[in-house]
Amino acid sequence: MIGYLARRLGYYAVLLVVAVFLAYALASAALGPRTYFEAKQPRPSAAAVDRQLTALNINDRTPVTTRFGVWAEDLVLHGDLGRTIHDTSVNEEFGRRIWVSLRLLLVGSLLGMALGVAGGAWSAVKQYRLPDRALTILSFVLLSMPVFLVALFLKNGAIAAKDATGREVIPFVGYETPGLAGGVGAHLADWGLHLLLPTLALALGGLATYSRYQRSTMLDVLGSDYLRTAEAKGLTRNRALLKHGLRTAVIPMSTMFAYNFLALFTGAAFTETIFAWHGMGEWFIQAINEQDVNAVVAVNLFAAVTVLAAGFLADALHAALDPRVRY
Amino acid sequence: MSASLLEVSDLTVDFGAVPAVRGVDLAVRRGETLGIVGESGSGKSVTALAVLGLLPRAAAVGGSVRLDGRELVGLPDKELARIRGSRIAMVFQDPLSAFTPVYRIGDQIVEALRIHRPQGRAAARRRAAELLDLVGIPAPERALDSFPHEFSGGMRQRAMIAMAIANDPDILLADEPTTALDVTIQAQVLDVLRTAQRETGAALVLVSHDLGVIAGMADRVAVMYAGRVVETAPVDELFARPRHPYTLGLIGAVPRLDGRGGPLVPIPGTPPAPGTVTGCPFAARCPLVEDRCRTAEPALTGDDGHLAACVRAGELAARAPRPEEVYPVPPVPPAGRPGEEILRVTGLVKTFPVLKGTVFKRRVGTVHAVDGVDLAIRRGETLGLVGESGSGKSTTLYELLALTRPEAGRIDLLGRDTAGLDRAGTRELRRAVQIVFQDPMASLDPRMPVGDIIAEPLRAQAAPRAQIDRRIPQLLRQVGLEPAHASRYPHQFSGGQRQRISIARALAVEPELLVLDEPVSALDVSIQAGVLNLLQRLKAELGLAYLFVSHDLSVIRHLADRVSVMYLGHTVEAGTVESVFESPRHPYTRALLSAVPLPDPVAERARTRILLAGDPPSPRERPSGCPFRARCQVHALLDDARRARCEQEVPLPQAAAPGVDHLAACHYPDA
Amino acid sequence: MTAVLDTAPAEPKSPAAPGRGRLVLTRLLAARGATAGAVIVLLLFLLAFAGPYLTPWDYATPNYTAIRQPPSAEHWFGTNGIGQDVFAQTVRGLQKSLVIGLLVALLSTLLAGLVGACAGYFGGWADRALMFLVDLLLIFPSFLIIAIVSPKLKGAGWLAFVLLLALFNWMITARVVRSMTLSLREREFVRAARYMGVAPFRIILRHILPNVSSFLIIDATVTVGGAVMSETALSYFGFGVRPPDVSLGTLLAAGTDQAPVFPWLFYFAAGLLVLFVLAINLIGDGLRDALDPTSDRSTP
Numbered sequence A: 001m002i003g004y005l006a007r008r009l010g011y012y013a014v015l016l017v018v019a020v021f022l023a024y025a026l027a028s029a030a031l032g033p034r035t036y037f038e039a040k041q042p043r044p045s046a047a048a049v050d051r052q053l054t055a056l057n058i059n060d061r062t063p064v065t066t067r068f069g070v071w072a073e074d075l076v077l078h079g080d081l082g083r084t085i086h087d088t089s090v091n092e093e094f095g096r097r098i099w100v101s102l103r104l105l106l107v108g109s110l111l112g113m114a115l116g117v118a119g120g121a122w123s124a125v126k127q128y129r130l131p132d133r134a135l136t137i138l139s140f141v142l143l144s145m146p147v148f149l150v151a152l153f154l155k156n157g158a159i160a161a162k163d164a165t166g167r168e169v170i171p172f173v174g175y176e177t178p179g180l181a182g183g184v185g186a187h188l189a190d191w192g193l194h195l196l197l198p199t200l201a202l203a204l205g206g207l208a209t210y211s212r213y214q215r216s217t218m219l220d221v222l223g224s225d226y227l228r229t230a231e232a233k234g235l236t237r238n239r240a241l242l243k244h245g246l247r248t249a250v251i252p253m254s255t256m257f258a259y260n261f262l263a264l265f266t267g268a269a270f271t272e273t274i275f276a277w278h279g280m281g282e283w284f285i286q287a288i289n290e291q292d293v294n295a296v297v298a299v300n301l302f303a304a305v306t307v308l309a310a311g312f313l314a315d316a317l318h319a320a321l322d323p324r325v326r327y
Numbered sequence B: 001m002s003a004s005l006l007e008v009s010d011l012t013v014d015f016g017a018v019p020a021v022r023g024v025d026l027a028v029r030r031g032e033t034l035g036i037v038g039e040s041g042s043g044k045s046v047t048a049l050a051v052l053g054l055l056p057r058a059a060a061v062g063g064s065v066r067l068d069g070r071e072l073v074g075l076p077d078k079e080l081a082r083i084r085g086s087r088i089a090m091v092f093q094d095p096l097s098a099f100t101p102v103y104r105i106g107d108q109i110v111e112a113l114r115i116h117r118p119q120g121r122a123a124a125r126r127r128a129a130e131l132l133d134l135v136g137i138p139a140p141e142r143a144l145d146s147f148p149h150e151f152s153g154g155m156r157q158r159a160m161i162a163m164a165i166a167n168d169p170d171i172l173l174a175d176e177p178t179t180a181l182d183v184t185i186q187a188q189v190l191d192v193l194r195t196a197q198r199e200t201g202a203a204l205v206l207v208s209h210d211l212g213v214i215a216g217m218a219d220r221v222a223v224m225y226a227g228r229v230v231e232t233a234p235v236d237e238l239f240a241r242p243r244h245p246y247t248l249g250l251i252g253a254v255p256r257l258d259g260r261g262g263p264l265v266p267i268p269g270t271p272p273a274p275g276t277v278t279g280c281p282f283a284a285r286c287p288l289v290e291d292r293c294r295t296a297e298p299a300l301t302g303d304d305g306h307l308a309a310c311v312r313a314g315e316l317a318a319r320a321p322r323p324e325e326v327y328p329v330p331p332v333p334p335a336g337r338p339g340e341e342i343l344r345v346t347g348l349v350k351t352f353p354v355l356k357g358t359v360f361k362r363r364v365g366t367v368h369a370v371d372g373v374d375l376a377i378r379r380g381e382t383l384g385l386v387g388e389s390g391s392g393k394s395t396t397l398y399e400l401l402a403l404t405r406p407e408a409g410r411i412d413l414l415g416r417d418t419a420g421l422d423r424a425g426t427r428e429l430r431r432a433v434q435i436v437f438q439d440p441m442a443s444l445d446p447r448m449p450v451g452d453i454i455a456e457p458l459r460a461q462a463a464p465r466a467q468i469d470r471r472i473p474q475l476l477r478q479v480g481l482e483p484a485h486a487s488r489y490p491h492q493f494s495g496g497q498r499q500r501i502s503i504a505r506a507l508a509v510e511p512e513l514l515v516l517d518e519p520v521s522a523l524d525v526s527i528q529a530g531v532l533n534l535l536q537r538l539k540a541e542l543g544l545a546y547l548f549v550s551h552d553l554s555v556i557r558h559l560a561d562r563v564s565v566m567y568l569g570h571t572v573e574a575g576t577v578e579s580v581f582e583s584p585r586h587p588y589t590r591a592l593l594s595a596v597p598l599p600d601p602v603a604e605r606a607r608t609r610i611l612l613a614g615d616p617p618s619p620r621e622r623p624s625g626c627p628f629r630a631r632c633q634v635h636a637l638l639d640d641a642r643r644a645r646c647e648q649e650v651p652l653p654q655a656a657a658p659g660v661d662h663l664a665a666c667h668y669p670d671a
Numbered sequence C: 001m002t003a004v005l006d007t008a009p010a011e012p013k014s015p016a017a018p019g020r021g022r023l024v025l026t027r028l029l030a031a032r033g034a035t036a037g038a039v040i041v042l043l044l045f046l047l048a049f050a051g052p053y054l055t056p057w058d059y060a061t062p063n064y065t066a067i068r069q070p071p072s073a074e075h076w077f078g079t080n081g082i083g084q085d086v087f088a089q090t091v092r093g094l095q096k097s098l099v100i101g102l103l104v105a106l107l108s109t110l111l112a113g114l115v116g117a118c119a120g121y122f123g124g125w126a127d128r129a130l131m132f133l134v135d136l137l138l139i140f141p142s143f144l145i146i147a148i149v150s151p152k153l154k155g156a157g158w159l160a161f162v163l164l165l166a167l168f169n170w171m172i173t174a175r176v177v178r179s180m181t182l183s184l185r186e187r188e189f190v191r192a193a194r195y196m197g198v199a200p201f202r203i204i205l206r207h208i209l210p211n212v213s214s215f216l217i218i219d220a221t222v223t224v225g226g227a228v229m230s231e232t233a234l235s236y237f238g239f240g241v242r243p244p245d246v247s248l249g250t251l252l253a254a255g256t257d258q259a260p261v262f263p264w265l266f267y268f269a270a271g272l273l274v275l276f277v278l279a280i281n282l283i284g285d286g287l288r289d290a291l292d293p294t295s296d297r298s299t300p
């Protein structure tokens, strides 16, 4: 199993290097930091613009491979992601924002998966009965809404609640109340409350996808030979389902986790923007509008690493759940 | 009959509006073995599952199943669960899918033990090890910690039996327990079943489609057809004097290993769609049918425990005809004398790398799938290629058909070395050699109408349209179908008809050699006989040569002129069918032949069986010396000096006497 | 997937070739959800393409005398901040979104089928290279790439946007097609064709693709919905369709801030979007049941 995971890890490393290079090249080609400087008032001289671009290592007159070389060397040797277009450190901004995003991603993905698996299994066992139908309708509706729309609905709901009651029932801006007094407990509660809507926006999508999928793998398992064996040796149907059915039916969920994480990442970027969280997603949108190559590449790096980490986690989960892949 | 342990009366099972079981009566007495035999769709497995209440919810079960007088039908799940596994236990057909893949074998057996008798883990585990030992699994302690996928098919089925007898059940239900297994493994597993029965004193209900297995195991037999029992009798009585035409036909349709039993009788047609007939369900296929058969379904009646559901049962009982006296047997024209050699394979080798890794593959081992195979076929001749799974017979075929230079050795097809073929040569050989596969459903593209399927080889040969249009009806007629069938899709045909379509496709380009890869093993016996007869006729009419691959020795015996036996990638014995089957020389061939059950209870009892030890070794290991050594029953009895030779020297094929067509690759062929 | 058909008894006397088509259709009609979905989708298409002719208002013309009016007999969906008719805008946006969804689904499914079938059928290096490409494209959420590239494509219009969406949407489907092909390749009818000397691309065209077509049809259906969602999301953030073009996404973006006060600016577009994707998903689900013979659970 260790060997298997090590090989996957090696493969991911290769993928990562190639992917990051491509992202760098793409961002360098598509974005135009030169126009950003040229648009400044008063308009700087061509030489000054050139100098500034070179200092930031984003001069489009230097070959992209050379720029990448410098960038990669800094990254590998010093862990330095370069400078933003405002000549501040990318690392600092990165460090500030990463936890904001990770908090959302982690809680959102785990919550969505847990709810989805439980709901799907329940739905399958109660096939065509009320709980199944209700959950099916719910997940169909959820699956038909892009995450940003879910987030907007939630936010509008919160605004409506505020307008109706005259005070903010559930916060919908930012991830903490600025200048909150009180102890650790108060801060944690405040965090939790701020997390509620954005996480829900992400988790609801997960709930819908996972539960549909879990329902169908569970239904496959319901007709399987081994479930019949489990009953034949004297387990009641329900115990056989729980012990032999569910355990096998969650295996494919690990693959699902990897794919779903991709969608989640996109969703998180939108959610952050809508709820005014200063996370990676918001930074990315801002950076594109400012032609900030290094910041864009940094967010891409973050995305690639988290997606691969999710992939690796899925592999590990799969290997742990299914003895057949532990070779 | 009051002594019955299990009594099934008027059992019915319906799936929606489709009746699967229509009034079955059975009785099982303590300690006896009841065989239930029938073809696919006869309702035999559904009956077995219905007894335990294991059918899906969609099934409606009626009638009564009594265990020691207690009614089981309609019992709540909780109560039934208490009976399942403790009083009635079940062994399923496919042991791979029947174990939960994610739990260890030991844990699954322990679970079975602890459900019914609460006990400590350690005690249950000890008992589980004993059980594995009882069913002959080596190193049971270690085996407990294995996952199901780490076991071979035979081992899994043993473990399944161990689990079934864990709680000393009174009744063991075995649903096709050996169907997925090779014949030598089947012999082992049947032996284990007998042991299990002896140890527990349980009654055994054995469901099977294989008359041979039933003949060797059962005390009494029930024959099922279209959801009903059509005949039931003590085993000797049933095989010697069947009273139902269907039973008689079945017995006549099975080719026999001992070569006795006359021509194969095909039963025409296919079983009726469930719920569509009134009167005797066999009427459409029965050669003895009369008008009164069609009015009402005959009841199961008779005397001395020999019952049959046929209005003419009395006549059959009195006359005791042979199958071919009742069923019309199509005349098989005599085959011509074999002509010149059209295929010669010498020293063929094919290895596969065992790879690991996702992107950067590393070679971690080598499978020696084919490791020195010799074959020769003459025009108009049938060569039977026999071997169990993993023997390399399929790989040999695919190497032949690849028409490229083999890894080692040489293939000459129609006088041409496949190593140096140009485009035109390849094309000509693609025409001259055609293949018919095992599974007639898988070998026909479900999305194409039959006409297009048959035309495909013609198109590949760039035949003109007019010729294709002319050929298709002609071919369909040749294999016993109608030209109008060309516009239908494969799923509208029965298994036997589909196999005929495959044969028509293969014949389209007038090949000279037909490679038949297990062409009848997916078919029911009554259908199989018709296809075998067709093959024989075509060979005689068209002067074809067949390379007939099969694991079924009886079929080979029936059809082949010469036979070649493979084991672990080697040809171990070859010769004319008579010489190999009558006086096998290689120890493996002898064991193989003795493992094949005969559909004749008297002959079955009289035989001595050679049981091989263990499973065939993995082809990844390449033992020194004789490849058969680890399981060889002769080797085990040799003295040290002679043993050493087996261990060091690879035996080469040697003729029994100079000039005699009978080779064996064994140092001590006559020991 | 043929297991159930296989056990179905052959009826030699049935009329010639009733065919799968009819079977699928009957099953589809039996599924109420799918029928409802199909009706909704049809109506929405009708609305999108006939809608502009139903109203006298043009979607682009401002009318400063009628600003932010609530829905009325005159302006069915009300008007926006510069007095444009919201109904005219919504049907126009719907039209664009639907066309984008259809095109993306068509392109990406074609690409997925081709890449998947080739990777699976040829194996070896072709397979490894293609799967590396798939993994590579899957590393980045497609939104990141599209967002980076989209400023460059400002001039190229919405068709370039369609291409981009399709280009980043085929990978997972291709993987599934590949694994289906891997097993099809070992199926005997494909082997038979090979041994008859049928050329590889012909085998892919005649045997492989028709046999994955059920999956591809289902997938393409669901992709229409997915593509519309991606389109709206990207357009919402300004990376997709841009003014003067309108799509559901741009309408939502314009209406968001005013949604609590002037709900008609937001909820009509949002509602149509959800309705459309929901209907598509219902059709997809019905198709899955109808095309997949194993989904019929009444047969043993």
Ligand code: SF4
Pocket: B244, B245, B246, B280, B281, B282, B283, B284, B286, B287, B288, B289, B290, B293, B298, B309, B310, B311, B312, B313
């Ligand atoms: S009842 Fe008639 S049709 Fe049926 S088996 Fe007997 S003779 Fe044949």
Ligand code: SF4
Pocket: B586, B587, B588, B626, B627, B628, B629, B632, B633, B634, B635, B646, B651, B665, B666, B667, B668, B669
């Ligand atoms: S050579 Fe030795 S081990 Fe091999 S089959 Fe003959 S007797 Fe057995």
